[in-house]
Amino acid sequence: MDSAALFVEGNCMPSIARVCAFVMLGLCATAASPQDFCQIMASVVEQAPNKFREFRGPRDEFGDYVSTFILPGAAHCYVAGDYLNFVCVWRGISDPNGAKADLARGIEQCYPRAKTRTQNMNRGTLYSIRANGVAFRIHGNQGKVFLSIAMDE
Numbered sequence: 001m002d003s004a005a006l007f008v009e010g011n012c013m014p015s016i017a018r019v020c021a022f023v024m025l026g027l028c029a030t031a032a033s034p035q036d037f038c039q040i041m042a043s044v045v046e047q048a049p050n051k052f053r054e055f056r057g058p059r060d061e062f063g064d065y066v067s068t069f070i071l072p073g074a075a076h077c078y079v080a081g082d083y084l085n086f087v088c089v090w091r092g093i094s095d096p097n098g099a100k101a102d103l104a105r106g107i108e109q110c111y112p113r114a115k116t117r118t119q120n121m122n123r124g125t126l127y128s129i130r131a132n133g134v135a136f137r138i139h140g141n142q143g144k145v146f147l148s149i150a151m152d153e
Contacts (some may be wrong), residue, residue, distance in 0.1 A: 085150030
């Protein structure tokens, strides 16, 4: 999937492209403003203390819960059964490293006091962001990007 394929003219103005976070992952197609993107993130974060109970659908063959809430553009989302963190996966990303960096910047703009740590690994950069008692982890390669959200314990 090319990043341009998900870009919807007029929905993500150049001045807010980074805040919309990663056109490549499709959030800009639905997030018309920085506030919209941050509201999407806030709706997920507010479920973290309850271990994403409101998002849990039936269990899949791996013991994870199929999510009833899917972030825009994601191929699928789930609540990890044993860890109870919310995970979304985007596929067909032409520049996973660029998409991960854009997503990290978008989250940082929603949570200005966030603490971000990057770790370079053989599969690309891993971003760990801690904000408001929640941990965001962004990783992926080979056309995939993963975002995991959980209580910061």
